[in-house]
Amino acid sequence: MGDPVAQPGDGGRPPVALRRTPQQARSKARLARVLEAAERVLIGEGVQALTTTRIAAEAQVSVGSLYQYLPDRDAIVDALAAGYFARLESAMDDLVRAAAAERWDDPVGVLIDAYAAIYRAEHGFRALWFGSGLTERTRAADRAHKRRMADGVRRVLLALGLARDDEALARACHAAVLAADALSQEAFRRDPEGDPGLLDEAKFMLRGYLTGVAARYPGLPS
Numbered sequence: 761m762g763d764p765v766a767q768p769g770d771g772g773r774p775p776v777a778l779r780r781t782p783q784q785a786r787s788k789a790r791l792a793r794v795l796e797a798a799e800r801v802l803i804g805e806g807v808q809a810l811t812t813t814r815i816a817a818e819a820q821v822s823v824g825s826l827y828q829y830l831p832d833r834d835a836i837v838d839a840l841a842a843g844y845f846a847r848l849e850s851a852m853d854d855l856v857r858a859a860a861a862e863r864w865d866d867p868v869g870v871l872i873d874a875y876a877a878i879y880r881a882e883h884g885f886r887a888l889w890f891g892s893g894l895t896e897r898t899r900a901a902d903r904a905h906k907r908r909m910a911d912g913v914r915r916v917l918l919a920l921g922l923a924r925d926d927e928a929l930a931r932a933c934h935a936a937v938l939a940a941d942a943l944s945q946e947a948f949r950r951d952p953e954g955d956p957g958l959l960d961e962a963k964f965m966l967r968g969y970l971t972g973v974a975a976r977y978p979g980l981p982s
Contacts, residue, residue: 794815798836803883810836837895886952944962
């Protein structure tokens with residue numbers, strides 16, 4: 761197993777293990793080009809097409825060059841997933857900053873609409889998640905990713921003054937993220953634009969849940 765390395769443009773998020781860590785700018789650019797090619801293949805042909813031979817051809821690099829970093833389809837899937845997780849978590853960081861500067865009348869609506877927009881734009885994420893090629897490493901990374909997203913929701917609620925920081929809040933935010941993720945995935949399985957009725961039901965359910973969470977902290981705005 762190679763050294764762990766953060767993917768290009770991931771903002772320093774938790775790394776993926778590559779066979780070899782690119783050191784020079786040219787090598788890093790080549791890896792970025794390979795991952796862009798892999799995403800094009802994923803979107804156009806599906807996860808089963810993510811072979812080293814197919815990706816090398818799409819990226820116009822030798823198989824040996826690709827193999828230095830991504831030796832097989834599992835490694836390619838893991839690297840693509842890490843990039844999607846990084847983008848989702850970066851968007852959450854932006855929302856936390858916005859919550860600290862603004863007053864949201866409907867925090868649940870803001871969060872679900874923001875992530876529905878990302879689902880619509882990230883065709884590769886949908887192709888990967890709705891396919892059948894997820895690896896055990898990616899599934900473990902997804903569990904860690906959901907905990908980081910839950911922490912983002914916790915920070916949003918704290919920034920809006922809707923809760924106090926404690927273990928119960930962290931647990932509630934994790935539960936909310938798990939529910940929102942399941943409903944969002946089903947909404948986008950039904951409709952590439954996100955089934956609006958199901959997204960509305962997700963908002964209705966989570967508003968009630970988070971209102972109940974906020975009610976645990978008397979003296980704070982409801």
